[in-house]
Amino acid sequence: MSLIAIIDDDPDIIEATTLVLKSKGHKIITASNPEDGYELVILNKPDLIILDVMMDEPDDGFFLAQKFRKEKVKTPILMYTSVSKAIGFEFGAGEMVPVDDFVEKPISPDEIIEKVSRLLN
């Protein structure tokens, strides 16, 4: 069982993700904006962060991920994006985007379970 932080401004996405991950026995904590998300992570030190790219601003998620890495928070980050890889906006994890993997919305339970378990191991 791991502690997973979900930071997303869409309550339904949070709920869907929570339902899926709880079924696998994980403990979930959530935040709906980057500021709360930051505090949540610093205070609770989760094993994995699920982070939405777009919240109040189109690139909030990226900045938050960069902030975590700058402050030496090494927790794996799984990023939610709503931009399709198929349309060519393909992100690659790197210095600019210091995350470990991506999931494209809408989320598919199987994909989340697979990626979360891979990142936790």
Add this chain to the structure above:
Amino acid sequence: MSLLVPDWTYNYSEFWNTIRRRNLWLIKIRYFAAIGLLSFLFLGKFLFQLNFTNVQITSISAIAFSIFLYNVFFQVIRKYILCDPVKFNCMHLSLLQMLADLVSLMLLIYYTGLIESPLYVFFIFHMVIGSMILPGVIIYSICAVVVFVYSLLIHFQRIDIIPTHSIKGLLVNPVNYTLSYDIIFVLVFGMLMFLTVIIANRMARNLLKREEQLRFALEQLNNAEITKQKYIMGVVHEIKSPIAAIKSLVEVILKKYLGPINGSVEEKLMRINLRVDEGLELINNVLRISRLKLLEQTFFEYFDLKETFRETIKQKNDLISSKLLDVKIVENFQNGMNYYGDKALISLVFSNLISNSIKYTDNGGTIWIEFDKDQSYYIIKIIDDGIGIPEKDLKKVFEQFYRGSNLKDYKSEGSGLGLSLVKEIISYHNGEIEVESPSKLSSDNRPGVCFIVKLPATLGDNMLTEKVSLIRGKI
């Protein structure tokens, strides 16, 4: 250096292209000028019975030869002279050419009798060309120097400081020009030269100004298009969020994370899921079109068309098996189809075409993918035995928001965006797309449709990139 180059041209590639084109054009006609000079000697002697002196034959031939030589020189260095506004550039090459031509012409006129030479008219021609290429201050200065030197030579000729190289046979008796004639000639010549420069320069300037206005208008238009596309992307993203949330929740329910559900609810949820998928596909298509129009760059790479198509089919496997479709790949061309293009965009083309076939073919239907190649194109055919396209609609299928007239009662919703996007992407890649209905798989009431995609098989990388950037420029 910078005197020659107006500020606004610094980032204006069309201006530099024009100068480069004009330079080449000047070089080409100069070869004719050199040949024309030699023909002048030849035809003058044998056709017009002119009696050139040895000095004239030698000097005119030497001028023709030197024109040829410096022209070869210009042609060679032209390739190395770039359009850097702050260095020696093609504009300076234009000026050099003009000066060399004027010196040659002045010498030619000198050796053909100065005031008696009919060739002085060519100065007017040079002034027109110069006004088109060079800034006002330069061409006015050149004009003044030409008029001054020509007048001075005429004066020296009158006071016998320099000899008169009359062409014997051109004028019957030795003509004695009076001083008044000389003065009037020089005045008329000077006026003609300056008037030509004033008019030609003004016209050229107006043209440039209008071109600049057009360029500005085009820039505004481009900016407006970009703003529009960004707006569309923003709005569509907003629409995508709730739909993505619906889909995520429905998936959670369907996968029984909330516990068991009864059969009829499950069936309806699956229906919701399907319709949401259609909505997402539509949204992604709009986003793709916007991306296509917004991005300045494409990502070109080598990939195999067959392999990419197979990957696309794999993604649709669930849908294919749920409709019990028989999908068959026919390889009339056995080898690999190595292609240089934007893989993401080409995948989109395949995905849209195969989705269409799946959508409009009934359960248990047949879809064939045929790979072929002719001399210049890779040919990919997507053939089905679905509902087909009525003949009257065939020409309109690639228009935006077109939906077939036979789809009104059809259960599946289509956006009418897919095929216009397909066409746009294929045009980007210099390819072609055709549609035929009925297809060769047609049966009694299932005419089917065949989409034929042709992508250039022999296009060099540079050519393609150039073509794409050209198209980009137009958007």
